[in-house]
Amino acid sequence: MASILNIGTSALLAFQRSLTTAGHNIANSDTEGYSRQRVNYSTQIPQLTGVGYVGSGVQVTQIERMYDDFLATQMRSAQTSASEMESYFDHASRIDNMLADTNIGLDPAIQDFFDAVQSVADDPASIATRQVMLSEAGSLVNRYHDLSQQFIDANKNVNQEMDDLANEITGLAQSIAQVNQGIVEALGASGGDSPNDLLDQREVLLNELSKLVGISVVPQDNGAWNVFIGKGQALVMESTHATLTSVNSSSDPSQQDIAFSNSLGTQVVTGQLSGGELGGLLNYREEILNPAMNQLGLVAIGMADRLNSQHQLGLDLDGNFGGQLFASPTIGVLENAYNTGTAVVSASYLDTGNLTASDYELQATNVADEFTLTRLSDGQVTTINTGGSYPYSTAEIDGISISISAAASAGDRFLIQPTRNAANTMELLISDPREIAAAGPIRAIQSTNSAGGANQGSGEISQPDYSSTANLPLSAPDTITLEWSATAHAGAPGFTVTGGPGGTIAYDPATQPNGATFSFPAYGGMSFTITGTPAAGDRFVIENNSSGVGDNRNVLKLADLQSTNSLLGQTGGGAETATFQEAYSQLVSEVGTKTHQAEVSFNATDGLRERHENSLLSISGVNLDEEAANLIKFQQAYQAAAQVITVSNTLFDSLISAIRR
Known part of the structure; x- marks a missing residue:
């Protein structure tokens, strides 16, 4: 019983x-x-x-x-990838929508500006059309500023999110360490019986942590789990934990880095972290935000440089050479906060058509007077050896030249940003419509012949083309006169040149029925074409274009820049491959493509996460x-x-x- x-x-x-x-x-x-x-x-x-x-x-x-540890590990891994892609996609979508929006994007503003330039070409003497051109130029500048500010705000948002994520990761690490301690104590008190609810609590914390950053877990014999992030950084070691903080980047104070701190000290680990929301945020900054800021700046630099160069070759309504339409951009060079040497580095533009949408890192090596220049977009390295001669300036490298004032300490680094801030600093310099240089600086006319009358032959001269202001305006006698005769050029048909370069040039209508093109390079890079058959003594005169209020030759050249390949020269000094709008469209296209790829990847990884979660739920x-x-x-x-x-x-x-x- x-x-x-x-x-x-x-x-x-x-x-x-x-x-x-x-x-x-x-x-x-x-x-x-x-x-x-x-x-x-x-x-x-x-x-x-x-x-x-x-x-x-x-x-x-x-x-x-x-509980199934294998399925739980798979789910955490899938969660890390899905969160990374979701963060990347969410941020990329904002940039993609902004660039493609016709009310915000740059392409309509460029088109409106060149439409106004064409209107001036149609009526160069009109003050009204000139004012419209200045207004559209101002709108174009404002559009650059608006887009640049959007990028600046996006960068500030990234910095704030990095700070928030660092604090959140630290908080989760602290909680995991506390739960670890509770589990170890519970196992000891119970003689080895599992504290199931504490184990579930730790699992929830690990899942939350895996959403923020990629992690790996190593179980310990006493029941605690050690957690590692990045490339082996120990975030949690049983009941102790490390701390993550966001700090100003030593190379670029406008951006944040992630610092890892434990009992051994503090180190920056930004480049070693991956996965989760933090990994997606860092990838978005490096693959979309920074390149987009650089590409926008590249377009701004190209437009300002090409339009300024052409505008300065023309004459305004008062007969003066044109000034700069837009302020000239400068290259940003940032000295690393940990540099110990006294060298100062600067950079200047040599050919804006060969610029790339990349930043560069200049670093002093252990070899005396040797530096390496790394193009950060693709890792291409150029070795620079100053030979001990300072100040030293390089030849052209991707459209820029780098100047180094003195020898640097080994390891000193400088971040060179040729295009990063150009859109934000773009500025319209002309406010008076009369200062728009629409006319060409020189013109060609038919003069009286040697007998004092009108030319008798059928010869005609084109308006001279020009490419610089060298020796312009023409000095006394202020004209270049070409007089034709059958024996002018060494006894053969041609022109006697008076003024300018002087001498003679050969022109025989009998053997050159389609005319001939001549150039006087020393005078503004001048070139012109003569056709037809002049009579003996017929004269053509090239003179300063005084009172050329109806001349539109220079503004037509400004308008032609819209369809001219001016940017994205091929590596190694090849021809430019893109117009202003094509370079901007390339930016829109690249951001759109990466955004779409991120969306596809997110959908795939999120589906995988869901399957692993359902598999685990079928057990747990x-x-x-x-x-x-x-x-x-x-x-x-x-x-x-x-x-x-x-x-x-x-x-x-x-x-x-x-x-x-």
Whole structure:
């Protein structure tokens, strides 16, 4: 009877524990990260009797947490990738939408400006059309400023998000360390029984951490889990944790880096981190935001340089050479905060058509007077050896020249940004419409012939082309006169040149029926074409274009710049391959392509994460129908166990009654 009572009591306690566990499962069915629990039983040690071993009941051996470490690891990995792609896609979409928006994008502003330039070409004497051109130039500058400010704000947002993520990661690391300590203490106090709810709590924290940054987990014998990020940085070591903070970049104070601090000190680990929201944010900054800022600046530099150069070759309504339409940009050179030498580095533009949308790092090597210049967009390295001669300036490298004032200490670094801030600093310098240089500086006319009358032949001269202001305006006698005769050029047909370069030039209509082109390079790079058959003594005069208010030759050249390949020269000094609008369209296209790729990658990685999560939930998740069935089963078992105890009591009472009789 005693054994029956013990058996019933053990069953009663066991099924009571099962009922409690089932209730706990039901109560936490909506608790994030909760893993279903179940009670495992084993028979108690049987008693040896004369007829053999007799069972002595049941005992609870374990309350098991239904969990699969392999699936959990897979889910965390997929979560890291999905969060990375989601962060990248969300930020890239904002830039993509901004660039493609016709109300914000640059392309319509460029088109409106060149339409206004063409209007001036149609009526160069009109003050009204000139004013419209200046207004559209101002609108173009404002559009550059607006886009640049959008990028600057986006960069500030990245900096703030990096700071928030660093703090959030540190907070999670601290919580994981605390839970680690609780698990270790619980395991020691229980003799090795798992503290299931603490394990679930740690799993939730690890899942949250994996959303923010890529992690790897190493279980320890005492039950703690060490957590590593990046390339082996120990974020959590049992009950201790490291700290992440955002700090100003030593190379570019406008951007933040991530610093890792523990008992051994602090180091910048930005380049070693990957995965999660932080990895996606860093990739977005390096692959989209910075290149977009650089490409926009490249277009701004190209437009300002080409338009300025051409405008300065023309004459305004007052007969003066044109000034700069836009302020000349400058190249940013940032000295690294850890430099120890005294060298000063500067850079200047040599050919804006060969600029790339990249930053560069100049670093002093361990070899005396040697530097390496790394193009950060693709890692291409150029070795520079000054030969110990300072100040030293390089030949053209991707459209720029770099000047070094003195020898630098080994390891000193300088960040060179040829295009980064150009759009933000673009400025319109002309406010008076009369100062628009629409006219060419020189013109050609038919003069009176040597006899004092009109030219008698059919010869004609084109308006001279020009490419510089060298020796312009023409000095006394202020004209270059070409007089034709059959023997002017060494006894052969040609022109005698008076003024300018002087001398003679050959021109024989009989052998040159389609005319001939001549050039006087020393005078503004001048070139012109003569056609037809002049008569003896016929003269053509090239003179300063005084009072050329109706001349539109220079403004036509300004208009032609819209369709001229002026940017993105091929590496090594090849021809320019893109117009202003094509260079901007390339920016829009590249951002759009990367945004679409990020969307596709996010959908794929998020789908993979969902599949792993569902697989884990099939093991760890609470099924309410199953738990309800378990409640009924365990209730009936509990009642049956109670009945065993009742029978035991009845038998005991019967025995006592028999003894009394």
